[in-house]
Every structure is written in C-alpha cells, then in structure tokens.
Amino acid sequence: MKRSIAYVFTFIMVFLTVLGAASTKSFAAPKNVVVVIDPGHGGEGDRNLGAQYNGLSEKELTLRVANALKAELEKYDGITVYTTRTTDTAISLEDRAAYAKSVGADFVFSIHFNASGDHAFYGSEVWTSTFGNYYVAGSEFGNIVQSQWNELGLYQKGVKTRIGSSGKDYYGIIRACVARNMPCVIMEHAYLDHGYDVSKIKEGDFINKLAVADATAIAKYFKLKSSITGADYSGFKYASVKKPGRVLYQDETGPEKCEIKVLNYDISSGNVLVEMSTRDSQSPVIYFTYSYDGGKSFNILQMWDRTKETQSFNVKVPSGTVNPTIVCASYNNYEKGSLSNPVQVAATFNY
Ligand SMILES: [Zn+2]
16 A cells, blocks of 8 residues: 555655656746858958849848848847848958857858859859758758748749868858858859849849848748737748768769650641650759750750659740750759750741
8 A cells, every 4th residue: 555655645746747847848947049140242342242233233132132131030039140240341251150159149141142164044042061061951941941932932942951171061151151160051042144033133123022031931940920010930841851861972974864855846836745754863854955956056944844754835936947956955053954855847837
C-alpha cells in the first residue's frame, strides 16, 4: 500500500514537472530575433556599382529595397533590424559580416539584383551556403521567399549553392557569414538586363512590393506577428529541408537529354509544331528556346514546365523561308544549356 502511494506520488510529481515545463515554455517571452539586411554593392568604381542596365543601378535598388524592408520588418514584434549600409558607400564583404556578428545577427539577408553575360536570363534566385545547417536555413527561407516573389509574377529559378576553388562557399558574403556562424542568403530579386523583369521593376511601386514580399517571408520564417498590422505568422508551417549528407556541388553541365521531333507544320500560318524531350538529373530544366535557321538565331527564352519531361510548342517560321532547320535548346537553373538535334522541314513557307 505504502509503496503504491509512493508510486502514485512519484507519478504525480513527474506529471506536474512535465506540466510545469510545458507551461514555462509556452509563457516564456519569445526570443528576440536579430536580422541584418545587407544592401549589396555601394560606393564608386566599377566593382561597387553592381549591375547597371536600362537606366537601373543595382547599388541604388538594393538600398531602396533594404530601407523599405527594414521599415516593413519593424512593424513586427520581437525583431531588431540592422542594415550594413544606409548610404551609397563601399563596404567590404568581410566588414559587412563582421558588423552583422557584432550586433548578434541570427540571419543575414543580402539584397541583390541580377544580370547575365548574354542578357538571356530572367527571374529570381536565392544563393545559400552548401554546408549543413547553413544550407538548411538558407533553403527553408529561400523556399518561402520564392513563393512570395512568385506572387508578384517573377519567374522562380530556385535555391542554389556554389563552391569555390578553395572548397568553401563561392560567394564572399555567404563565406564570411558562415565563418562567423551566421546563416546568410543572397537574394537575387530580378534581372536588370532582361525586358521581362525590367518591365516589372519599372512599375511605380514594384520596389516596395519586393520589400513587402521579403519582409513577409522573413516574418513567416521566424513565425513573427505584428501588433501594428495584425499579421500573425506564429502558426506558419513550412516544409523542412533535410541537412545534406554530402557536399553539394553546382551543376556544371547542361541537360543530358535534349531531343526534338517535328509533329506537323502549316506553310500557310508559319507554325511548326515541335515536340521536345529534355532531362537534367542534377538540377531542374527551367528554360527552353528554338531556332528556325539551324541555330544561327534563337527566340527569347521561354519558361519550361519543370513538372514534365516532354512538351510541344509551335515554332513560328517567317514567310518566305525555304526548308527551315529547327534546332531547340534547354537550360537548367544553373544556366547551362544543351542543343537538340536539328530537324529540317522540306517546305517553302509563304503566307
Ligand atoms: Zn549584386
């Protein structure tokens, strides 16, 4: 009897202890989150300007996004926001990371806009560290912010990693933050050298929309709420990303499969119906393009439905073309492309 009372007593004590722990946890003040917003580039000299196209300046846009993002984030409770620069000044990547460390950053968000060598690509992308929990944090946040950017009509290229010849992260700001134990992402919002993105960026309030999208993603990631706006992401759930079991390398090669056949054609409309099959086992195929002159000139990149391996589309051949040769190409999200087999259409197109 005595013994069983002791058991019951012990059980109750354990139960109360568990209950106590649980209630302590739920009533504890949430930990304040510290984030550092890093507007990329800044200052004079070619290296500091960032991308400069179509009357748009990367170093100016990053600062505008950062300022609007800070103001937006400060509407949330339990967050302190710092920025690495507030004026048009040059700061080294090491100094940006050191500053973030000095203020106790939980996460560093580096704001950028993109450009490509042949001005062919468009869309948004997120770069994260290739290593362990830094990869997990960057990927989980990256997935959230990409769904916010997608709502603004930007094409989403994905979350990517890149290793340099040193075996560490290729991008300096990510490398410098990881060296100081802080997760960091580079947020490439859009391309300044492609009409598809530029037309959006030039919409009057688009920079502010980007800042709100970024802030919403950060609030969702940290499960914040705002007593000012009433926004409440405390119950927000997102898919967890698995910690990589090996070092992740960037994709250096184009899709291993890129094949076409001509299904039919109509000389009176100029349409050639092409079926294309393309596959890349390392990274998603996200763009395709086509040529009717054997690959001398290509149409602008189209969006490839990455859920399908085979798709068909019309190639428009201009009137007056004799025996056009159709060649297509597909690109993965590392911008590596592969050319298809050529197919000649034995016909004169007049319409
Ligand atoms: Zn940049």
